[in-house]
Structures are given as structure tokens and as C-alpha cells.
Amino acid sequence: MLNPRRIDQVMTGGLSRRSFVTTTVGGAVGLALLPGVSLAQDGKPKPGSKPTEQPLAFITIARDGTTTILCNRMDMGQGIETGLAMICAEELEADWSKVRTGFGDQKGAYVDPMFGIHLTGGSNSVKNSFQQYRELGARTKAMLLAAASESWGMPASSLKAENGVISGGGKSAGYGEFFDTAMKGTVPEAVTLKDPKSFKLIGQPTGLVVSKAKSTGTQAYGMDVQLPGMAVAVIQRPPVFNGKIAKLDAAEALKVKGVKAVLPVTLDRGGQGVAVVASGYWAAKKGRDALKVDWDLGGVAKPDTAALTKQYLALARTPGTPAPKPEFQADASGWAKAPKKIMADFVFPYLNHAQMEPLACTVDLKADRCDFYYAAQMPGIDAMNLAKTVGLKPEQVQINVQMAGGGFGRRATPASEWPREAAAVAVALQQAGKPMPVKVIWSREDDVKAGYYRPMTVHRAEIGFDATGKVLGWQHRIVSQSILKGSPLEGFGYQKGVDGTTTEGMREPYEIPMNLSVHHPDVNVPVLWWRSVGSTHTAYVMETLVDEIAFATKQDPVAYRLKLMEGNAKAERHAQALQAAVDKSGYGKRKLKAGQAWGVAVHESFESVVAYVVVAHLKGKGKDRQAVLDEVHAGVHCNLCVNPKAVETQVQGAAIMALGTTMPTHRVTFKDGAVEQNNFYDMAMPRMPDAPKVMTVSIVPSLDPPKGMGEPGLPALAPALANAVARLTGQRQRELPFKFA
Amino acid sequence: MINLNVNGRAVSLDADPDMPLLWAVREELQLTGSKFGCGAAQCGACTMHVAGSPVRACMTPLSSVQGPVTTIEGLATDKVGQAVQAAWVEHDVAQCGYCQSGQVMSATALLKSNKKPSDAQIDEAMAGNICRCGTYTRIRAAIHAAAATLA
Numbered sequence: 001m002l003n004p005r006r007i008d009q010v011m012t013g014g015l016s017r018r019s020f021v022t023t024t025v026g027g028a029v030g031l032a033l034l035p036g037v038s039l040a041q042d043g044k045p046k047p048g049s050k051p052t053e054q055p056l057a058f059i060t061i062a063r064d065g066t067t068t069i070l071c072n073r074m075d076m077g078q079g080i081e082t083g084l085a086m087i088c089a090e091e092l093e094a095d096w097s098k099v100r101t102g103f104g105d106q107k108g109a110y111v112d113p114m115f116g117i118h119l120t121g122g123s124n125s126v127k128n129s130f131q132q133y134r135e136l137g138a139r140t141k142a143m144l145l146a147a148a149s150e151s152w153g154m155p156a157s158s159l160k161a162e163n164g165v166i167s168g169g170g171k172s173a174g175y176g177e178f179f180d181t182a183m184k185g186t187v188p189e190a191v192t193l194k195d196p197k198s199f200k201l202i203g204q205p206t207g208l209v210v211s212k213a214k215s216t217g218t219q220a221y222g223m224d225v226q227l228p229g230m231a232v233a234v235i236q237r238p239p240v241f242n243g244k245i246a247k248l249d250a251a252e253a254l255k256v257k258g259v260k261a262v263l264p265v266t267l268d269r270g271g272q273g274v275a276v277v278a279s280g281y282w283a284a285k286k287g288r289d290a291l292k293v294d295w296d297l298g299g300v301a302k303p304d305t306a307a308l309t310k311q312y313l314a315l316a317r318t319p320g321t322p323a324p325k326p327e328f329q330a331d332a333s334g335w336a337k338a339p340k341k342i343m344a345d346f347v348f349p350y351l352n353h354a355q356m357e358p359l360a361c362t363v364d365l366k367a368d369r370c371d372f373y374y375a376a377q378m379p380g381i382d383a384m385n386l387a388k389t390v391g392l393k394p395e396q397v398q399i400n401v402q403m404a405g406g407g408f409g410r411r412a413t414p415a416s417e418w419p420r421e422a423a424a425v426a427v428a429l430q431q432a433g434k435p436m437p438v439k440v441i442w443s444r445e446d447d448v449k450a451g452y453y454r455p456m457t458v459h460r461a462e463i464g465f466d467a468t469g470k471v472l473g474w475q476h477r478i479v480s481q482s483i484l485k486g487s488p489l490e491g492f493g494y495q496k497g498v499d500g501t502t503t504e505g506m507r508e509p510y511e512i513p514m515n516l517s518v519h520h521p522d523v524n525v526p527v528l529w530w531r532s533v534g535s536t537h538t539a540y541v542m543e544t545l546v547d548e549i550a551f552a553t554k555q556d557p558v559a560y561r562l563k564l565m566e567g568n569a570k571a572e573r574h575a576q577a578l579q580a581a582v583d584k585s586g587y588g589k590r591k592l593k594a595g596q597a598w599g600v601a602v603h604e605s606f607e608s609v610v611a612y613v614v615v616a617h618l619k620g621k622g623k624d625r626q627a628v629l630d631e632v633h634a635g636v637h638c639n640l641c642v643n644p645k646a647v648e649t650q651v652q653g654a655a656i657m658a659l660g661t662t663m664p665t666h667r668v669t670f671k672d673g674a675v676e677q678n679n680f681y682d683m684a685m686p687r688m689p690d691a692p693k694v695m696t697v698s699i700v701p702s703l704d705p706p707k708g709m710g711e712p713g714l715p716a717l718a719p720a721l722a723n724a725v726a727r728l729t730g731q732r733q734r735e736l737p738f739k740f741a
Numbered sequence: 742m743i744n745l746n747v748n749g750r751a752v753s754l755d756a757d758p759d760m761p762l763l764w765a766v767r768e769e770l771q772l773t774g775s776k777f778g779c780g781a782a783q784c785g786a787c788t789m790h791v792a793g794s795p796v797r798a799c800m801t802p803l804s805s806v807q808g809p810v811t812t813i814e815g816l817a818t819d820k821v822g823q824a825v826q827a828a829w830v831e832h833d834v835a836q837c838g839y840c841q842s843g844q845v846m847s848a849t850a851l852l853k854s855n856k857k858p859s860d861a862q863i864d865e866a867m868a869g870n871i872c873r874c875g876t877y878t879r880i881r882a883a884i885h886a887a888a889a890t891l892a
Contacts, residue, residue, distance in 0.1 A: 075837075652875060680781070685784075689864040
């Protein structure tokens with residue numbers, strides 16, 4: 001954003017001027033949604049219901065003042081159920097101590113105002129719903145004032161609404177007294193919003209509304225859903241993606257106490273699996289262990305990591321499809337004749353999301369209705385896909401959105417793969433004459449082995465520069481499977497043969513002559529977004545290479561970056577974020593202990609910028625060496641910060657998640673088509689001893705329209721750590737996880 | 742029949758002796774505060790106390806349970822547990838929260854055996870509990886804070 005628009009203070013019938021798209025969940029198939037989704041890219045809001053239909057769908061206030069505000073997103077730990085409630089409560093002038101939160105369902109009222117569907121992703125929640133939730137709060141407050149005015153016979157203008165109480169002319173009563181009457185009144189379209197300078201709640205570090213529930217075991221998640229008469233199922237999936245059942249012997253499985261049925265089911269993308277349905281998880285798992293299945297893997301490609309790496313590295317030496325954005329089409333031929341050069345290949349592995357809550361979806365299929373209970377990240381798309389699977393009309397499908405135990409992208413499969421599998425089990429039970437509610441649970445091994453993954457990615461950079469660090473030409477190629485191509489969301493960013501999620505994060509904010517092309521090989525591995533998506537690898541490549549140029553030309557890495565950003569308006573926020581991290585860390589002003597080194601990186605993703613200054617050291621010897629992160633200092637520019645506590649926790653957590661990507665064994669590899677990893681014992685995750693003792697988060701003050709922070713904390717950490725490691729070893733890390741010689 | 746004492750309540754279960762304690766508690770007793778994360782004693786989301794010691798309930802067969810079982814629900818009447826939970830809220834530890842029942846159980850067990858743990862002792866005692874949201878720094882601070890309120 002060059003010149004971000006200032007936040008509207010006053011809104012005059014804003015929503016009413018906008019075009020309404022009747023994005024009911026009524027389309028016949030998921031694809032019917034595509035035009036709506038690509039239309040959303042025009043930047044015009046697409047609210048699901050008119051302003052005059054809104055307040056009751058989101059807000060209820062009980063007699064005692066308990067104020068419940070529904071969230072039109074899924075919460076997977078990003079704290080958006082609290083963030084959106086804060087925005088609404090600010091304008092509503094609610095008593096925050098009485099605010100509770102809940103989730104909306106797949107219906108029209110709860111669609112993202114920009115996308116026209118209920119979708120959580122792209123760090124868009126605050127960005128797209130800031131205005132919407134302010135208006136909801138303001139409209140509800142106006143209706144409460146109107147009801148009080150009527151009841152007391154006083155003009156509304158003489159009344160004050162504050163902290164959940166209406167007062168004036170010596171009278172005073174809580175919002176709960178008027179809510180029911182108020183909601184029978186007219187919903188105003190035009191409302192006046194507060195001056196951001198008078199915000200009381202927005203900008204205050206605020207804990208999660210559900211913090212206590214999450215600390216006492218009372219918060220329910222999708223995994224915890226229990227329905228009367230419910231069975232539990234696990235699915236045996238083929239060892240190679242898209243394999244089919246050749247022969248199934250269920251005799252031993254059916255002998256396991258508690259096993260109710262063994263049913264073949266169709267899986268995502270045409271493969272087959274075997275569902276074992278039982279009285280509970282343990283019986284289902286024992287039943288599955290007793291299955292005898294011969295798999296038909298004929299005609300199924302068997303990915304192999306060693307072979308893929310070779311193939312990708314070779315592809316990266318040949319020109320690919322030009323990335324369509326103009327900033328990627330510079331003449332970079334000057335690189336070959338430059339006085340100084342860097343030629344580098346980078347290899348990034350497939351990654352498992354490894355959210356703590358394995359996938360779980362509960363289905364209650366009746367003759368004329370089907371209820372789903374799961375942590376639904378795209379319930380609008382899912383409802384259409386699921387209606388097809390269960391043979392009902394979309395309006396007969398109800399999706400009850402549950403709290404998610406992490407997500408990081410895994411729950412947002414555009415083809416609704418995992419809820420569709422659960423639906424297929426419910427249908428198979430019905431067809432077998434055993435209709436019953438069923439919860440399909442994934443084991444950790446299922447989650448590790450059955451996809452989807454951050455795509456394996458190879459980069460090749462050929463850079464020429466002079467003694468001052470001026471880049472004369474930067475030729476770059478990326479090899480990676482496309483996430484969007486062929487998916488129902490292809491229209492989102494797959495253009496001219498290049499997936500925008502592969503190239504996002506390249507070049508910016510450095511105005512250097514870059515020529516970028518891309519190869520998208522077809523591989524039999526399902527791929528998906530993984531927290532911060534393309535920036536998981538592009539930030540690493542950009543920020544380690546820029547650092548390398550600084551060192552090759554004997555310049556301070558912070559000063560060199562700031563020099564590259566100079567005069568570029570698009571880089572102002574980057575410079576501010578970097579400076580904030582530098583200032584807090586004491587970079588350049590204090591001496592580190594022997595064996596420690598500084599590392600720096602800065603990156604923008606999803607319109608927010610996060611810079612890191614880290615302090616690290618190495619432990620171990622030789623190839624067993626490992627990087628240890630001692631201190632992390634983050635500088636953040638996300639425009640107006642709604643909840644500094646949420647931003648701090650998101651950045652701290654994203655930094656630790658990114659640290660994981662550098663750790664030995666943190667990857668997914670294939671041999672003979674099968675995933676080699678099983679569980680956390682052979683796929684390491686960051687643990688308490690790996691967490692840095694010092695983590696600071698400095699937020700640059702701003703009143704510009706807020707941007708999201710669920711993902712942007714991730715990309716810059718791994719390159720900052722890699723840059724520190726390069727200082728300590730003199731060797732650049734070209735692979736993740738790190739490898740020491 | 743398998744006889745257990747869970748959170749001070751005597752229960753009899755007609756269950757497979759191989760069944761891990763976690764599934765008996767979650768599905769038979771309907772106490773869902775203890776979470777399923779890995780099924781392999783690798784992540785600690787299922788942590789309960791058996792006879793006062795932290796165990797990974799996902800790998801603890803019912804037949805091996807000897808002594809009273811305390812789950813996250815049972816901390817409601819436990820002084821140390823309550824101090825830990827209060828510190829968790831005070832320090833805004835939880836993000837998705839899915840692992841936090843297990844984290845709280847491990848932290849409570851630590852503070853019962855060590856009233857003033859050092860950073861290194863916290864690292865060691867909490868190393869078996871994975872948090873993918875990366876709440877470790879705040880967990881560390883909350884444990885120190887809980888120790889201070891209990892002192």
C-alpha cells in the first residue's frame with residue numbers, strides 16, 4: 001500500500017452504497033463460487049447481508065448485560081474471536097468484562113465482507129472486518145439509545161451510552177434492559193463512528209475472552225464434540241497418494257470388541273480408504289490395526305525426495321514461465337558481467353503443519369438434514385461440497401464451526417477434503433443400513449502421512465553486483481508445485497502459468513533489477529498453504545542473499561538494507577520496523593558474549609512488515625552442530641494495532657514456529673511414494689528448551705487501516721537466524737532445515 | 742471391570758485393559774479437557790497425574806494405572822493447580838489452547854515437587870510438552886509467577 005487510506009471516522013450510509021452479492025450458500029457446486037471469489041479481488045466489499053439485517057446475527061445482550069459477539073471467522077489460536085469482539089465493543093461502548101464470544105456458521109450473515117464467503121485465511125480477518133465490526137457496534141448502540149429514548153421519553157441526543165450503561169436526565173440502566181426492544185426497532189444504515197484517537201479498547205493489550213477456558217480444560221474443540229449415539233471412525237489410507245483397494249479382508253477387524261462396521265470410502269482426489277467405525281477411538285484404532293488390505297498402486301506415481309531434489313535442481317538451471325508481475329521482468333543479464341557474483345541453489349522440504357489438534361470432523365446425517373461439527377476454515381465452500389457428498393441441498397447442510405487446536409493452513413483445503421471424507425463415512429454407514437452420528441478422528445500418524453504439505457521448493461539465484469553493493473542484475477528461478485492450479489481457488493492468484501503464492505515475497509522492498517521465472521512440476525503429493533505460504537521460502541532466499549551481498553561488500557547488514565530502501569516509499573514501513581527491532585535489541589551498541597552473533601532480516605507478508613534482530617550461538621560439534629536462539633527482538637508494522645497483546649503473542653509464536661523449520665528432522669520426505677515420517681519422534685518440533693529466553697516485540701505506532709498479523713511474524717525469523725549462523729561459521733545455509741558440514 | 746479413582750470419584754469401567762487412560766477419561770467418563778495430540782507420549786497434550794506424578798495418558802494402559810488419577814478438571818480444587826491456572830490467564834499464555842491442559846498439568850506437577858524451579862529446571866520438566874503456537878516464553882514466565890504466589 002503506497003498511501004494507505006486513513007481510517008474512516010464518519011460513515012454515511014457506507015454499506016448501503018455498496019453492491020450486495022447474494023452469496024447464499026446455495027450454489028450447486030464449489031465451482032459456482034469461483035466468479036464470486038475472483039470478483040472479490042476487485043477490492044469492492046461483498047457483504048452477505050444488508051446492514052439492516054446485521055446486528056441480531058452478531059450481537060445478543062442478556063438482561064444481566066452479558067454481551068455475546070459472534071465471530072465470522074474460525075479461531076485457530078490467532079485470537080480473532082477476541083479481536084473482532086474488541087472492535088465491535090469499542091463502538092458499542094460495551095462493558096468489556098461482560099463480553100463473551102462465539103462463532104457464526106456458514107450462512108450469508110457471516111461471510112467475509114471482501115471475499116463474499118466465510119473464509120479464514122491470508123491474515124485477512126481484522127483487515128477485512130474492521131469496518132464491518134465497528135459498524136455493527138455503532139448500529140447496535142444507536143438502536144439501544146433509540147429504545148431508551150422511547151422508554152424514558154427523552155431525546156436520544158440527551159442520552160449517553162458508556163461501559164454497557166445508558167444514562168441521562170438522572171436515569172441510568174444497563175444495555176440488557178433495552179436490548180430486546182431495541183432489536184425490534186429500525187436498524188440505521190448510516191452511523192457515525194468514533195474518532196480513532198478516542199479509542200478506549202482498541203490499542204489496549206487485551207487477553208483472550210476464552211483465556212480462562214483454555215487454561216482450565218473447559219474450552220471445547222472439534223475433537224471434543226460428543227453426540228448421543230455417536231460412533232468414532234478412523235480411516236486406513238493407501239500408502240501412496242491415490243492408491244486404491246485391491247483386496248480387503250475385514251474379518252479380524254470385525255472381531256475387535258466395539259467395532260461396528262468396516263467400510264470402503266472414496267478419498268480426496270480419487271483414492272480409496274477403509275473406514276473402521278467403532279464405539280470409540282481405541283476400538284476403531286485396534287480394528288484398523290487388524291485390517292488386511294492389499295493396495296492397487298498401479299498407475300500411481302511414487303514420489304521420491306532424492307529424485308525430486310535432483311529433478312528440481314536441474315529444472316532450476318533452465319528458464320521457466322516468466323512471473324507476470326512487471327517487477328519480475330527486468331533485464332537481469334548484467335549479472336554475468338558484474339565484478340562480484342553470487343550463484344546459489346536453495347532447497348526447502350515438504351512441511352507438515354502439525355497443528356496440535358489432529359483433524360476431527362463429526363457428521364450427523366439424517367434423511368433431510370446434515371449437521372457437521374468441526375473447526376471449519378472455509379465453511380461456505382465446504383457446505384456446497386458436502387451437500388454433494390451427502391446428496392442433500394446446500395440449505396439442508398448446517399456447519400457448526402468449532403474452536404480449532406491450531407491450523408497453520410491445514411484446515412483450509414479448497415476441495416473440502418477432510419470434512420468430505422467424514423461425510424463419505426456417514427453416507428457409507430447409511431447405505432450399510434447403520435445410520436448413526438459419526439466422528440472421524442485422524443491419528444497423529446494420519447496427519448503426518450496423509451497430506452497436505454507446504455510444497456518442496458528449490459530456488460536458484462544468479463546475482464551480479466558491484467563493490468558498493470549495487471545489484472546490476474538478479475536472475476532467479478523457482479521450482480515448486482502450484483497450490484492454486486486446479487483447485488477451486490485457482491482464480492485467486494494463478495495467472496499466466498504462474499502461481500502467485502509461489503512468488504509472493506520475492507524482491508520487495510528492494511528495487512533491484514530482477515528477472516524471475518517459475519517451474520510448476522506435477523508431483524503426486526497434495527500441497528497447501530502453510531503459515532505465511534510463499535514467504536516461508538521467498539523471505540529466506542531474499543534476506544539471506546541480501547545479507548550476503550552486504551558482507552561481500554563489507555557493509556553493515558542493517559545499514560545496507562536501509563540504503564537499499566532509501567527513497568522507496570513502499571519501503572518506509574520496512575525501515576521503521578527494522579529500526580524498531582534494532583533500537584530495542586541494542587544492535588551495534590552492545591558487545592555480545594564470545595560465540596554469539598547478531599542476525600538480521602525484514603520481510604513484508606500479507607501487508608504487514610516484521611523485522612527481526614536475533615542473537616544466536618552454536619552448540620555441539622561438527623555436523624551435529626545446532627543453532628541456538630538466545631534473543632529475538634521483533635519490530636512490527638501492521639498499521640493500527642487493534643490488540644497489541646495478540647500481535648505480541650502471534651509474533652512470538654510465529655518466531656518459534658519458524659525456528660522449527662531450521663531444526664534437524666523438521667521436514668517430510670518420500671521414499672517409494674510413501675511418507676517416511678510418522679510422529680513427533682522422527683519429525684522434531686521446537687520444545688521448551690529451544691525457546692529463546694528473551695523475546696521482545698516492538699510495534700510501530702500507526703493510525704492507518706489495520707492489517708493482519710496471523711502469519712507475518714513467521715518469514716523473517718529463519719533468515720535472521722541463518723544470517724547469525726553464517727557469521728559464526730563463515731558458511732551460508734542454503735537448505736532448510738540447517739545442515740552443518 | 743476396571744476400578745479407578747478419577748478426581749476423587751470412584752468409577753468402574755467395562756473397558757479393554759489395553760485401552761489408554763486418555764480414551765477412558767475422554768470417551769467413557771466424558772472428561773474432554775485432556776487432549777489427544779500424538780498417541781505416542783511425544784507431545785504431552787494428554788498429561789494427567791497418577792498418584793501425584795505426571796503421566797502421558799495416551800500411552801498408559803488402564804491395566805497399569807495404580808493410584809488416584811487427577812485430570813485438568815480435577816485441578817479446580819487443587820491449590821497449586823489454581824495458582825498455575827491463574828498465572829496462565831495473567832500471562833496470556835494460551836493461543837489455540839489445545840496443548841495447555843497438558844502444559845498446566847506438567848507445570849503443576851513441577852511446582853509440587855520443586856517450589857522454586859530455575860529456568861533450566863523448567864526447560865527439563867516441560868520438554869515433553871509441545872506447543873505448536875509457540876507459547877513457551879510465556880509458559881516459563883507463568884511458572885515463575887505461580888511459584889512466587891505460592892511462596
